[in-house]
Amino acid sequence: MSDKVVFRQLFEKESSTFTYILGCKRTKQAIIIDPVDVTVERDAKLLNELGLKLAKAVNTHVHADHVTGTHLLRSHFEELKTGLGSANVAKSDEKFEHSHKIEVGDISLEVRHTPGHTNGCVTYVDHEGGAAFTGDTLLIRGCGRTDFQEGCSKTLYNSVQTQIFSLPEHFSIYPAHDYRGNTSSSVQEEKQFNPRLTKSESEFVGIMENLGLSYPKMIDKALPWNLNCGVDPS
Numbered sequence: 001m002s003d004k005v006v007f008r009q010l011f012e013k014e015s016s017t018f019t020y021i022l023g024c025k026r027t028k029q030a031i032i033i034d035p036v037d038v039t040v041e042r043d044a045k046l047l048n049e050l051g052l053k054l055a056k057a058v059n060t061h062v063h064a065d066h067v068t069g070t071h072l073l074r075s076h077f078e079e080l081k082t083g084l085g086s087a088n089v090a091k092s093d094e095k096f097e098h099s100h101k102i103e104v105g106d107i108s109l110e111v112r113h114t115p116g117h118t119n120g121c122v123t124y125v126d127h128e129g130g131a132a133f134t135g136d137t138l139l140i141r142g143c144g145r146t147d148f149q150e151g152c153s154k155t156l157y158n159s160v161q162t163q164i165f166s167l168p169e170h171f172s173i174y175p176a177h178d179y180r181g182n183t184s185s186s187v188q189e190e191k192q193f194n195p196r197l198t199k200s201e202s203e204f205v206g207i208m209e210n211l212g213l214s215y216p217k218m219i220d221k222a223l224p225w226n227l228n229c230g231v232d233p234s
């Protein structure tokens with residue numbers, strides 16, 4: 001990570017979700033990626049302790065397993081703007097096109113559309129810090145499932161190969177979840193060891209058709225709330 005940036009990786013244990021904070025040391029403005037509703041108080045307290053003011057709260061996609069904390073964070077940081085990839089129909093202050101640069105102080109994140117897990121998935125790339133926040137598109141030694149939310153395994157395969165594996169090999173990979181105790185990886189490691197994405201496209205499609213995962217416990221609440229920026233739609 002660049003020495004201009006304060007970086008924190010946080011974990012929410014019920015959904016095994018990682019939330020990331022990137023703060024600009026010069027302007028004290030910050031961006032949060034994939035906050036969870038139940039850990040908003042923790043995140044706001046940490047931001048305040050670090051002397052950071054949240055300018056943007058963004059998601060990598062419309063999550064199916066937890067309610068986003070983007071809306072709740074507004075009560076702590078009134079001026080913050082929420083953000084999401086432009087292929088999503090969900091409510092959001094900002095919708096990012098492919099190649100858009102999110103600028104917060106000295107932090108710059110390139111938005112790369114990486115559909116496949118959902119149609120609206122994006123990866124946020126910090127070129128200066130050498131890091132990619134891949135959401136559920138690429139997990140450590142795994143990847144997001146493709147059996148709901150307009151998921152498509154061929155599309156995911158293409159997104160990873162063209163938008164993530166094309167990054168420099170030393171770039172760190174920071175996913176939205178890990179279920180096995182890992183915290184980060186690198187482009188080089190995943191190109192070499194990912195048991196799904198090292199396969200041919202047709203083998204990959206076969207693997208994804210046979211994952212046999214049950215639906216996330218919170219899907220029936222999470223989807224409608226997250227389509228409404230984390231607010232109860234009823």
Ligand SMILES: N[C@@H](CCC(=O)N[C@@H](CSS)C(=O)NCC(=O)O)C(=O)O
Nearest residue numbers: 064065136142143144145213215216217
């Ligand atoms: N058991 C969890 C849900 C686990 C799950 O389905 N994870 C998703 C990411 S959240 S949409 C996934 O893509 N997993 C891929 C994999 O290979 O594990 C719950 O009930 O919440």
Ligand SMILES: [Fe+2]
Nearest residue numbers: 063064136144
């Ligand atoms: Fe997901």
